Amino acid sequence: MRLRRGVKKNSNPLRLHMATRPKYLNLLQIRMPVPAVVSIMHRISGAALFLVLPALLAWWQCSLSSPDTFDASKSFTAMPLVKIGILLLVWGYLHHLCAGVRHLASDIDLGTELKSARFSSWLVLAVSIVLTLLIAVRIW
Amino acid sequence: MVNRAVTGAHYGLRDWLAQRVTAVVMLLYTLLIVGLLLATPTIDHDTWRGLFAPLWMKLATLLCLLSLYFHAWVGMRNIFMDYIKHGGVRLALYAVVIAALIAYAGWSAQILWSI
Numbered sequence: 405m406r407l408r409r410g411v412k413k414n415s416n417p418l419r420l421h422m423a424t425r426p427k428y429l430n431l432l433q434i435r436m437p438v439p440a441v442v443s444i445m446h447r448i449s450g451a452a453l454f455l456v457l458p459a460l461l462a463w464w465q466c467s468l469s470s471p472d473t474f475d476a477s478k479s480f481t482a483m484p485l486v487k488i489g490i491l492l493l494v495w496g497y498l499h500h501l502c503a504g505v506r507h508l509a510s511d512i513d514l515g516t517e518l519k520s521a522r523f524s525s526w527l528v529l530a531v532s533i534v535l536t537l538l539i540a541v542r543i544w
Numbered sequence: 545m546v547n548r549a550v551t552g553a554h555y556g557l558r559d560w561l562a563q564r565v566t567a568v569v570m571l572l573y574t575l576l577i578v579g580l581l582l583a584t585p586t587i588d589h590d591t592w593r594g595l596f597a598p599l600w601m602k603l604a605t606l607l608c609l610l611s612l613y614f615h616a617w618v619g620m621r622n623i624f625m626d627y628i629k630h631g632g633v634r635l636a637l638y639a640v641v642i643a644a645l646i647a648y649a650g651w652s653a654q655i656l657w658s659i
Contacts (some may be wrong), residue, residue, distance in 0.1 A: 450619045454641075457616070457648055465655045467592060474589035501574065504567050511564065 438525040446503040449496035456493060491540050498532040551625070551634045563618045566611035573608035593659055602656045609652045613645040 436444075467477040480486060506524050509515050515524045584591050596602060620641045628634040 447619075447623065450616075451623060454616045454620055458644075461648060461651055461655070465651075467589075468596070468655060468659060471589040474592065501571065505571070508564060508567070 437522070438529070439521050442499075442503050442506070442525040442528050445499055446507075449500040452496050453493065453500065487543065490543075491536060494539055495532060495536040498535050499528065502528040502532045549631065551631055551638065559618045562614060566615040569611040570608055570615065573604060576604065596656060596659050602659070605656055606653060610649060613649055617641060617645055 463477055463480070466473045468474070481490060506515070506528050509524070510521075515521055580595060581587070584595070596605060621638060624634050624637050624641075628637060
């Protein structure tokens, strides 16, 4: 960078500030407000649910075909690791659903103030986790 | 002039509205199926099949699944529009998602009507 004669680099406090201030582009360094967390989780859960669709359809078909395949699909879902996977999907589904309802509410101008938007974001997180825990208790 | 790319969002309300209508359909179906499952004391193969046996339940399930596939298309397309910069790659991904979702629709109908 060319500097004007007599001006020491970064001698201007404003310029020093410009040079050293962080450019918040690193997602891991940004402290995201809670509505942003809910938003990105909405997206991640949607993509994850899309990716597991063929597995869910295969399981559904298996469970309906015959008594034997019903038992097979039942014992498959009884495996601890599979149960954990199912609970993660259930959480993803419930989060996506609750965040979606919040979206519909903001479409009709409900909860668009900063305070209520933050509160409803916490509510989305809390309701989906509590419902997932209830289902976890029921299937375990 | 607006640059209307073939891999763009079609700049209209249609998909925005479809995303919401399909979401409400799935929400209602979720409440229905949870209610039906809670009302079924023991779920064995017979009761599980019996749940999807009536024509109205087949149609409701198919409606929910078709809504899901349309909803998934709009959502996946939005994700690709945000992150996939290369037009050709994006178009290829669109094609894969559309093909998969149409196949899932056929598969869903086959599962339901073999009960």
